[in-house]
Amino acid sequence: MVGHAFMGAAHSQAWRTAPRFFDLPMQVAMRVVCGRDAARTEQAAERLGWDEAETDWRRLLERDDVDLVDICTPGDSHAEIAIAALRAGKHVLCEKPLANTVAEAEEMTAAAEAAAEHGVRAMVGFTYRRVPAIALARRLVQQGRIGEIRHVRAQYLQDWIADPEAPMSWRLDKTLAGSGALGDIGAHVIDLTQFITGESVTEVSGQLETFVKERPIAAGETSGSLGGGGATEERGQVTVDDAAVFLAHLSGGALGVYEATRFATGRKNAIRIEVNGSKGSLAFDFEDMNVLEFFDATEPVEVQGFRRILVTEPEHPYVAAWWPAGHGLGYEHGFTHQVVDLVTALAAGGQPEPSFADGLQVQRVLAAVERSSETRSWQPVAQ
Amino acid sequence: MVGHAFMGAAHSQAWRTAPRFFDLPMQVAMRVVCGRDAARTEQAAERLGWDEAETDWRRLLERDDVDLVDICTPGDSHAEIAIAALRAGKHVLCEKPLANTVAEAEEMTAAAEAAAEHGVRAMVGFTYRRVPAIALARRLVQQGRIGEIRHVRAQYLQDWIADPEAPMSWRLDKTLAGSGALGDIGAHVIDLTQFITGESVTEVSGQLETFVKERPIAAGETSGSLGGGGATEERGQVTVDDAAVFLAHLSGGALGVYEATRFATGRKNAIRIEVNGSKGSLAFDFEDMNVLEFFDATEPVEVQGFRRILVTEPEHPYVAAWWPAGHGLGYEHGFTHQVVDLVTALAAGGQPEPSFADGLQVQRVLAAVERSSETRSWQPVAQ
Amino acid sequence: MVGHAFMGAAHSQAWRTAPRFFDLPMQVAMRVVCGRDAARTEQAAERLGWDEAETDWRRLLERDDVDLVDICTPGDSHAEIAIAALRAGKHVLCEKPLANTVAEAEEMTAAAEAAAEHGVRAMVGFTYRRVPAIALARRLVQQGRIGEIRHVRAQYLQDWIADPEAPMSWRLDKTLAGSGALGDIGAHVIDLTQFITGESVTEVSGQLETFVKERPIAAGETSGSLGGGGATEERGQVTVDDAAVFLAHLSGGALGVYEATRFATGRKNAIRIEVNGSKGSLAFDFEDMNVLEFFDATEPVEVQGFRRILVTEPEHPYVAAWWPAGHGLGYEHGFTHQVVDLVTALAAGGQPEPSFADGLQVQRVLAAVERSSETRSWQPVAQ
Amino acid sequence: MVGHAFMGAAHSQAWRTAPRFFDLPMQVAMRVVCGRDAARTEQAAERLGWDEAETDWRRLLERDDVDLVDICTPGDSHAEIAIAALRAGKHVLCEKPLANTVAEAEEMTAAAEAAAEHGVRAMVGFTYRRVPAIALARRLVQQGRIGEIRHVRAQYLQDWIADPEAPMSWRLDKTLAGSGALGDIGAHVIDLTQFITGESVTEVSGQLETFVKERPIAAGETSGSLGGGGATEERGQVTVDDAAVFLAHLSGGALGVYEATRFATGRKNAIRIEVNGSKGSLAFDFEDMNVLEFFDATEPVEVQGFRRILVTEPEHPYVAAWWPAGHGLGYEHGFTHQVVDLVTALAAGGQPEPSFADGLQVQRVLAAVERSSETRSWQPVAQ
Incomplete structure (x- = not known):
């Protein structure tokens, strides 16, 4: 490693x-x-x-x-x-x-x-992708229970630099970090929505925003070696995006709305995904990560409702290996599942997913969002 | 009137x-x-x-x-x-x-x-009873979707006298009010659970509690004419219960747990009812009164979950007369529905429900709880 | 009238x-x-x-x-x-x-x-605007409790034509209705977010979408007189938008993301508004209309959290005239409050709000979204 | 081990x-x-x-x-x-x-x-006790933020034998398991409520219930060696409680209502605890284990509300050792925290908590509930 x-x-x-x-x-x-x-x-x-x-x-x-x-x-x-x-x-x-x-x-x-x-x-x-509720979401789409997908709304909300006096960090310097909220957390919701829906983002119209353009440099740091420590009066330039928002078309005809930000005060790691289809809908929020909400529009109207599936049953993806029903998993379990899937694929001689090609495709979406923000126009995602 | x-x-x-x-x-x-x-x-x-x-x-x-x-x-x-x-x-x-x-x-x-x-x-x-979500709950029980009922848990939580310096009121004087939380709000959850389940409470073991036994008498009042106004140093005796809790057996074999209190800090008018049966469960909270939660245990485990039914569709009880789907009703709509049911029954020459006999039965449950609290033993509800 | x-x-x-x-x-x-x-x-x-x-x-x-x-x-x-x-x-x-x-x-x-x-x-x-939780949201912004506003995310989600076989209606004909989801429900969230934040939308980049372009004409209707009734084989053209999404800049520097749709399966009348500022955040959902969520970032971290304010206390806007604490209001109460505000302003000889000028400004936002969707570019809102 | x-x-x-x-x-x-x-x-x-x-x-x-x-x-x-x-x-x-x-x-x-x-x-x-939200609850009580405690309501709800055809297991045989829901899961909520409030249960009035008294014995098992496998026609006697409910007095004057059951259809591992005091309230549900709800009654009424504290900040108990803010923990993290607390106490030469004396006291509450159910009367908890 x-x-x-x-x-x-x-x-x-x-x-x-x-x-x-x-x-x-x-x-x-x-x-x-x-x-x-x-x-x-x-x-x-x-x-x-x-x-x-x-x-x-x-x-x-x-x-x-x-x-x-x-x-x-x-x-x-x-x-x-x-x-x-x-x-x-x-x-x-x-x-x-x-x-x-x-x-x-x-x-x-x-x-x-x-x-x-x-x-x-x-x-x-x-x-x-390996959070059980996400894997279940994909399974329900594959089973046809959502039908034709019309809407995807996805947000990755954090707030760790909402305070304008939060200090500079290498993550806020484009030469070191490459990108801000867009690449760091936006990439996740792009991948997740594509994974769940089985569709890919084909075109985007976006806006990057840097709300706070200068931040204090922590004491003991120079602008060339950013890091923690007490605040000084020296200030550094923030050269990445604090937030990124974009509209999108997906390959199957769905309309997407995406948002990634480090300025959503009170939202700590809120990955929220909602998918609306002709037969049903799905909703997920990482702040309640063991739950998937599912609406089945094929049921009698009288009893329709978003059901809160507690994704902790042995019948659910990955869960049988862990604890009895109702005993929730945490953030790091997804990494363990990743190891399991990887080792299983390698042992079988197959291609583990997501492949580098999948990673490249997400990268191309990120690039299209950046181009769109610069040109203030819709941009296709390169194939 | x-x-x-x-x-x-x-x-x-x-x-x-x-x-x-x-x-x-x-x-x-x-x-x-x-x-x-x-x-x-x-x-x-x-x-x-x-x-x-x-x-x-x-x-x-x-x-x-x-x-x-x-x-x-x-x-x-x-x-x-x-x-x-x-x-x-x-x-x-x-x-x-x-x-x-x-x-x-x-x-x-x-x-x-x-x-x-x-x-x-x-x-x-x-x-x-005329809140649409409650009427739907009863309908689902009648349709057999809950199965044999095992648990009833019901709470009516308020907090308007949680502050020990809240003044005396006629509602806290037994000679005027008859009873405290038990009769005022406990009566509602007794009636509601019996209405929803179709079963009646047959035996109870309860405890009445008065947390604050003396309260200031508002200025301008005497202990014989209680009411509003500024506080004085005179204090009056609280002679009713601040809270009432009881265990119960219901006629169909369900085990009940009831609580009514004016001391549940932060709960303003929380009528919460949960019913668990062999085929499904129901949950209701008046603080979100347009919603009924329903769990259907006959579905595949993978997609089981409490569904949040927004009881605002024309297919739901009473709703068609009001607004389009999703436009919630409020507290007073139950009174309007009561007039509708009453007038409809009178026009048809039938008995409107709940009858005085139904009211008497609730009264007998209240009396059994009081006897149980005094004798510290289980008490049957008179027939 | x-x-x-x-x-x-x-x-x-x-x-x-x-x-x-x-x-x-x-x-x-x-x-x-x-x-x-x-x-x-x-x-x-x-x-x-x-x-x-x-x-x-x-x-x-x-x-x-x-x-x-x-x-x-x-x-x-x-x-x-x-x-x-x-x-x-x-x-x-x-x-x-x-x-x-x-x-x-x-x-x-x-x-x-x-x-x-x-x-x-x-x-x-x-x-x-007259839903008490919305009026409280505005009040908290005016009191400075949210600070400088960075994000506005607003959705108005319905699903009444998510079924492709739902029949034509005059609301789906541009010559009669003028607009689809954008004007009908998008207008509301534009007004609400401007009302709550005190900022106005200055520039937009949007996309209108019509997912289902032909719908059955109900029996007994001709394409010139659309309405209810059984389905026939004749089909009419849908000439308005089923859904509208747009990014926005607001006058105070906030970044907005808006969505209005009639295709959000399972969402009946979900008006969802979230505002993130430097000192706090607000969240509202009309499906739980008596609640405002408020996050106060100035508190000690240990006890920070979105608080669910049940907006049913006498201290809250409009509420004192109605029922005791905790007894929720419904959809139509906003109209009653509108009458109250209107009559009060007229009696005082003042200008009731929102004025026609306010309505015109919303209209200009709608027009800018339409132009943006046609030109696939950012469009300023006319002053 | x-x-x-x-x-x-x-x-x-x-x-x-x-x-x-x-x-x-x-x-x-x-x-x-x-x-x-x-x-x-x-x-x-x-x-x-x-x-x-x-x-x-x-x-x-x-x-x-x-x-x-x-x-x-x-x-x-x-x-x-x-x-x-x-x-x-x-x-x-x-x-x-x-x-x-x-x-x-x-x-x-x-x-x-x-x-x-x-x-x-x-x-x-x-x-x-080592779930961070529970540890935070205790801390808030100790800081005096809840005030004098009036109500404790605690439920531990499971549903794994709600189906009457679920097979016999050693857990349903009193000679092997000692007790049913009461000792298995009721013990947890007794300990948790005593831990959070700092008070102890002094007197109880309870009821044990066995809803399903006979169950199929899985094929390949005899009534003397119970376990898994296919169902046969042989049936075994269930000799422990399926559910236990009890009222309680706590040492500080609070009134408690407790429920432990394996028949709460749809509730998988729902440990729910609510505490109401003169200054505030707390609510917890293990189905959303990274959250503690806290109501502060000392704030201005206008902004009072149960706040949903996401207990994933470094400032919260145990959390700093794990992931960044917002990345939730799961069921097994409590065991890791137990090791940490145990090893820390041993290294310091002190008494790790809870001690055997604490365990004994819970055992005495369980025994009092059993006696109460047999005698149908209130029973003191032995000192």
């Missing part, structure tokens, strides 16, 4: 936990974690449960006891590591977004397709 | 409104309102839309143009007025509780049964 | 009820209702409580006993009637949308401004 | 996970798991992450490398194992309920007190 911050911790927990609850078709061993700083990586190895620590990711590719490289670094290094790993014959699990640019994502996808010919597989980590 | 306070206003609005939205089988004329104080009754007549005002209710019984007497006075005068009216050949609508004692309620029921032989009808006003 | 269909019934109930619950500074008399068909108008007069019936609205303007004309007709006749009434010295209450075109709305506004110089007043009927 | 079924899996996950996310003051090593069947225990050791397997729990007490014994067996063996372990100088974590009888629980408590003199500690596993 390369990277051992927030995502590294989540992935490590998943690798540790998956074999404890699921019957995996292959054995998993957590060989080596890689980071830049030797001491901190050693600590991380111990804390997160890896056998060894390493400071150069290239050395991982030379090891025979490494079959898969799990990339949890910031987006700007994804392409280089992933392509090298695939060429070295290692399977790759790469955190989202696939890359910081469409060009990089295209190269990665080409590399993945070349590797696939040799049975080497690449997967991108949109873990929210 | 006798009485023109809170209930008088609600009943007047119902008499005025019913013929505007429903096709009543008889014409309604609002002849005369009766109160103790001539001037205030005159004002009320004008405000509430009655042709005339009167200060002696006996005179109403002598009038040929009065066919029905609507009793909205406090409980201690219900028996006298209702019995006289029925003997005078007037139909009677009497607010709940039917009376302050079981003995009075029995006399009233006897008078109602005697009058019925001459086609003169009596009805008691449990208006919450 | 001119017109006696759905809106006529709602307005009549309001005129009848307002003086029963509120202390109006002027007496209200319901003189005459006007409709095209003499017999049906007679019936309506009796049913709705008007003294007389009339078939030519011009005759109302000649009567000395008519001080105010309440226009409840379809939008295509608003301009003619309102302008004539104002010129005849009658106050005017005109249902929304003010008119079918901006040009008409401009004429009406000019007429209203001319009339105002003589103390004759005009008001447009955006009644949802 | 002794036992490796449902609870064993949950405890193992906790022991594995706690050191990964929390800075524990002592190192944790998972030495040996103990079960009856050698082969299955070997499998469990590998699956759950224990170094070794063992079939005789006595051998654990002889090992120097075992400092703590974690007891996850059924209740009938708790006393023997716990007492022996404590005498052998091993710390003990014992699953709830502490024992099947009060007598056993008393012996265990005496053993725990004796051991404590030598610094050997015993703790009972009421893990729901």
